[in-house]
Amino acid sequence: MPELPEVTAIADYVDGRAAGLPIRRVDVASLSVLKTADPPVTALPGRIIESVGRVGKYLVIHTVPGSESADDPTISVVIHLSRAGWLRWSEDLSPKPLRPGGRSPIALRVHCGLPGEGFDVTEAGTQERLAVWVVRDLAEIDRVATLGPDVLALDEAAFATILAGHAGRIKNVLTDQRIMGGIGNAYSDEILHVARLSPFATAKSLSAEQVATLHDAIRAVLGDAIARLDGQEVARLKSEKRTGLRVHARTGLPCPVCGDTVREVSFTDRSFQYCPTCQTGGKVLADRRMSRLLK
Missing domain, CATH: 3.20.190.10 (MutM-like, N-terminal)
Structure with missing residues (x-):
């Protein structure tokens, strides 16, 4: 997307x-x-x-x-x-x-x-x-x-205020366009990996240090992607996007930071990827689709 x-x-x-x-x-x-x-x-x-x-x-x-x-x-x-x-x-x-x-x-x-x-x-x-x-x-x-504010227009204080008002998982908050506009499934995976946060972390429970780190990660990941895509032919944008991804769509491959295996959590029509060592303290998150198949 x-x-x-x-x-x-x-x-x-x-x-x-x-x-x-x-x-x-x-x-x-x-x-x-x-x-x-x-x-x-x-x-x-x-x-x-x-x-x-x-x-x-x-x-x-x-x-x-x-x-x-x-x-x-x-x-x-x-x-x-x-x-x-x-x-x-x-x-x-x-x-x-x-x-x-x-x-x-x-x-x-x-x-x-x-x-x-x-x-x-x-x-x-x-x-x-x-x-x-x-x-x-x-x-x-x-x-x-009903779009929320553009995510790149949010300074750290405004970003912190938004997160403090939401009890949902940070992955969902980042991708809810009514809360902030611009981030989807792929870049939220990348941002959370850079910020070393679990996708299941609760938005309002993040510490001030974690919020600052997450805000910096958003600007770094999106800024890097914008710079890499600038001036590219439209036909090349998809492939250029893929070359810059660290965890998204890389299930089973080694994390480029720590070497651990990138894992996936699947839902009915989508999935997300993360690194257990970098983001969840080594814990492997339950894959909801696989859990249903095993019941």
Whole structure:
């Protein structure tokens, strides 16, 4: 799932190529990805892409009126890539309209600038969690309106105040976008490993020293990822992300810090990884899925 560093990199990459370009055509191949109807997607052609940015883990494309479009001052396209979504920039898009309901992973295609220029929004697999909104105000989107503060905007004191108000496990607090925006499953694993904290530690029970260490780890892990992804082609972001991971998706491999075996806790549709020596005092956490199988 693209998280704060990847969405930042995608936004910067597309902004550098699309900002200032007119939208010529929008093809929708999967009607299920559109979560709004007013303004309609047909209001976008003729508008100018003003900028491309990020809010939490959401990609935001701001548009302004062009010479041939209606006078809505601002219409934004908001994209949540979810688990299997991605964006691909191209300078060789086919002019042929997409066929709705086909087997292609392309859900939405935006033609902008010169013929052939634009981007595809894609989704692999069959879960259909990709979501696209076309809105005049970001507050119209419930999931955006209820986002917590951007995690990189939190100083240590604000971060400590947030943790003190939550009795849940720190892994869940870090990834709950209503509490703070930007961190997902992969980077929370990395952050907790750097901070040497158990994913099951209680947020409000952390000591002041642990909170400070965790705050530093967030800034270090996300900052390093943003720096590594900066300027990369969108097509390379996934592989570049994987090269920087220390524990996430490395079950069974040695921890790069202590050499212990990286372990996994699995749930119905997700899992997380950790190092027992670095994070849990050597204790191996119960794998919930395996525990059910053994009953």
